[in-house]
Amino acid sequence: MTDNDSEFTVTPYTVSGEIDYEKLLEQFGAGRLTDEQIARxxxxxxxxxxxxxFYAERDVDRFLSAATAGERHSIVTGRGPSGAMHLGHIVPLYFAKRLQQQTNALVYIPFSDDEKYFVTDRSLEEIGEQTRENLRDLLAVGFDPDRTRIIVDTADADVIYPLAVAFGAEVTESTFKAAYGESQNIGHSFYPAVQAAHLLLPQLVTGRHPTLVPIGVDQDPHVRVCRDIAAKQRYDVDKPSALLSKFLPSLEGSGKMSSSSDSETAPTIHLSDDRETVFEKIHTHAYSGGQSTVDEHRARGGDPEADVSYQLLHSFFEEDDDRLDRIAREYRNGSLLSGELKGMAATAVASFLDAHQRRRRRLNSLETELRRYQLTEREREHARRRVGHSTFKAMI
Amino acid sequence: MTDNDSEFTVTPYTVSGEIDYEKLLEQFGAGRLTDEQIARxxxxxxxxxxxxxFYAERDVDRFLSAATAGERHSIVTGRGPSGAMHLGHIVPLYFAKRLQQQTNALVYIPFSDDEKYFVTDRSLEEIGEQTRENLRDLLAVGFDPDRTRIIVDTADADVIYPLAVAFGAEVTESTFKAAYGESQNIGHSFYPAVQAAHLLLPQLVTGRHPTLVPIGVDQDPHVRVCRDIAAKQRYDVDKPSALLSKFLPSLEGSGKMSSSSDSETAPTIHLSDDRETVFEKIHTHAYSGGQSTVDEHRARGGDPEADVSYQLLHSFFEEDDDRLDRIAREYRNGSLLSGELKGMAATAVASFLDAHQRRRRRLNSLETELRRYQLTEREREHARRRVGHSTFKAMI
Known part of the structure; x- marks a missing residue:
């Protein structure tokens, strides 16, 4: 969606300008996440x-009711495997893992290799290679294999395409245009049907229940289109709930952390970066909210809100509220220097990546690992039947 | 394509008006089938x-060279399973069977159940039911199972969707509009990519070779779009050749034999019609080129070109040229009456259907029969690899 006054654009395919997150909510028609909801x-x-x-939501109460009552509930969080994964990509997956540990949620993780082929200039070979690499990072997160399903669109086409066929008949080209802008090709045009298959898959496999989609606010159009399909009540599914996030800042301090910006001014932190590289990137490139000299900083203090190192700690890497408050206070009053704050963020990120990389190295072959997370034949069959492919099995 | 002067419309989704077949060739840019080609x-x-x-063609010489030299060649002829099959649907399949018997052609037969869901108001359940019924008719034709593959889009999505992904990136919405007119929904928009997967499948499974698509001239846009994809030379495939047919007349004598016209004025002959029904339909409804009374007919003769019974014999049911010539001559000079001509056509059609129905009744269960015509795992894998899904197998 493009806002003419404030000049920012947020769609699943473009994020640019200075984003007014509140305005975005009005435009998208989502609700602000309330204190009461957070407490649940x-x-x-x-x-x-x-x-x-995560500052906004759709129907999150329904999901929370099921999760807290011990009723069936699921989370869908996906990955578009177009390149190496960076911090911003993995954070939502660790969030989903935490929820799974806390509430026993089913977690479904679709890889949209098809979409990446439609909207980038990468070859299918390159996307296949990235898919394999990204899958290893996903597996390193450590989801519970008994309650987690990983789906790769072209590899699981036997279930994804029949579902997408059912949903594809319910979305017009003009709906596409309103939600996403211009289509790049007919594959791209079809993709909202595939995305709807992703978001409804847990319900189609296991029966109607609340599903939560924690997702960057730029991806909200996919949720809206899918909710419209679910609302037609042809398939006995709930509309998926959504939890919409602001973007993790890029190291240069604004917009969305991008995997394609490997420009020299603002490199991103990749999951494969070693300790030294993390320190180097943060110390050299992380936008600082501090003053330009130590004396000036001691005198006037820094601004944690503008400081990327502080934001990293705030959003994910420093869980302890008291500690985080102290950091903010000391940064503001000038007793904590920019270099010190950067050191704290770099240490936290590097330790996190150390552990992630260690788990990644310990994985068995991709094939062996993935087998534990695959939809069973029975689950595939259930999903297809639920949208009306009743004679499917018998045809084989 | 709609022609404003002569007011006829021919697209894969609409055929209406008095069709000028010659004009259509100019518009589509296909060639007239020559005597030399027919002789080959x-x-x-x-x-x-x-x-x-079959009055027109694209690159048919390339196909004929391979077929007559005993080199690998294939035929693709499909079915959109939206309703019960009638004579006009089965005739191209018997044509393909003949060619297979004569030249050992590979025959690939895709069932586009997805497309039928996108462009009709039938449910997936209904289309699944029709698919099963239509498959029994297809099996009754008696193709050589060793050289024939039957594909149902949603049931064989594991191979069809990955190929369609590759081709979907190469077709824009404006190409769709130019070839087909308005899209009904995003599934429909995507369908040309699926159709391209059908037409290129024999080459993707077995390697580059000439493929012939014998098809109603209204379906030519699918061939054109697929030829444009093949021409880009990304996948080492030949552009498919085409053999384009005029329409078998409906019983009322013009346009395309339609499965949906079960109006009382012009019923179609279904494959399930018994002898009595065939006679009744032809005697009551087949448009006659004869005169309105016997005396007048004896005096002035009839017009075989306008006579639906004669056209049935001419196009498919009377192979013997001498006999057909004699029928035309005697009809023109009035010695053969309309009722007699109708009787000849009805006898031929009924005998043909008798034999078809007998073979259909003798089939084993659909599942058992289809197993002999399925793509093997190895063949599926070949096809996916050829478009670039190189890591596909390893991911499962």
Whole structure:
């Protein structure tokens, strides 16, 4: 969606300009996440929620009711495998893992390799290679294999395409245009049907229940289109709930952390970065809210809100509220220097990545690992039947 | 394509008005089938070719060279399973079977159940039911299982969707509009990519070779779009050749034999019609080129070109040229009456249907029969690899 007054654009395919998150809510028609809702999340409430990086929602109460009552509920959080993964990509997955540990949520993780082929200039070979690499990072997160399903669109086409066929008949080209702008090709045009298959898949496999989609606010159009399909009540599914997040800042301090910006001014932190690289990137590139000299900083203090290192701690890497408050206070009063704050963020990020990389190295072959997270034949069959492919199995 | 002067419309989704077949060739940019080309078909040349019901072509020489030299060649002829099959649907399949017997052609038969869901108001359940019924008719034709593959889009989505993903990135919405007119929904928008997967499938499974698509001239846009994709030379495939047919007349004598016209004035002949029904339909409804009384007919004669019974014999049901010539001559000079001509056509059609129905009744269960015509896992894998899904297998 493009806003003419404030000149920012937020769609699943473009994020640019200075984003007015409040205005975006009005435009999208989503609700602000309330204190009451935050309090309903299981303890300890994840910093992303508690500190309102997830700042907006759709129908989140329905999901929370099921989760807190021990009724069936699920989370869908996906990945578009177009390149190497960076911090901003993995954070939502660790969030989903936390929720799964707390509430026993089913977690479905679709990889939209098809979409990435439609909207980038990468070849299918390159996207396949990235898919394999990204899958290893996903597996390193450590979801519960008994309650987690990983789906790769072209590899699981036997279930994804039949579902997308059912939903594709319910979305017009003009709906596409209103939600996403211009289509790049007919594959791209079809993709909202595939996305709807992703978001409704847990219900189609296991029966009607609340599903939560924690997602960058730029991806909200996918949720809206899917909710419209679900609202038609042809398939006995709930409309998916959504938790919408602001963007993790890029190191240069604004917009969305991008995997394609490997420009020299603002490199991103990749999941494969070693300790030294993390320190180097943060110390050299992380936008600082401090003053330009130590003396000036001691005298006037810094601004944590503008400081990327502080934001990293705030959103994900420093869970302890007291500690975070002290950091903010000392930064504001000038007793904590920019370099010191950067050091704290770099240490936290590097330790996190250390652990992630260690788990990644310990994985068995991708094939062996993935087998534990696959939809069973029975689950595939259930999903297809639920949208009306009643004679499917018998045809094989 | 809509022609404003002569007011006829021919697209894969609409055929209306008095069709000027010559004008259509200019508009579509296809060639007229020449005497030389007809002479290159294996003997005995099928009446549909010899008598120019197939009246136009694209690159048919390339196909004929491979077929006559004993090199690999294939035929793709499909079915949109939206309702019960009638004579006009089965005739191209018997034509393909003949060619297979004569030249050992591979025959690939895709069922576009997805497309039928996108462009009709039938439910997936209804289309699934029709698919099963239509498949029994297809199996009754008696193709060679070793050289024939049957594909149902949603049931074979594991191979069809990955191929369609590759091709979907190469077709824009404006190409869709130019070829087909308005899209009904995003599934419909995507369908040309699926159709391209159908037409290129034999080459993707077995390697580059000439493929012939014998098809109603209204379906030519699918071939054009697919030829444009093939021409980009990303996948080492030949552009498919095409053999384009005029329409078998409806019983009322013009336009396209339609499965949906079960109006009382012009019923169609269904594959399930018994002998009595065939006679009744032809005697009551077949448009006659004869005169309104016997005396007048004896005196002035009839017009075989306008006579639906004669056209049935001409296009498919009377192979013997001498006999057909005699029928035309005697009809023109009035010695053969309309009722007698109708009786000849009805006898031929009823005998043909008798044999078809007998073979259909003798089939084993659909599941058992279809197993002999399925793509093997290895063949599916070949096809996916050829478009670039190189890591596909390894991901499962």
């Amino acid at each position: 999340f299981p303890e300890p409430v994840h910093p992303l929620v508690r500190r309102r990086v | 078909f294996p003997e005995p040349v099928h009446p549909l070719v010899r008598r120019r019901v």
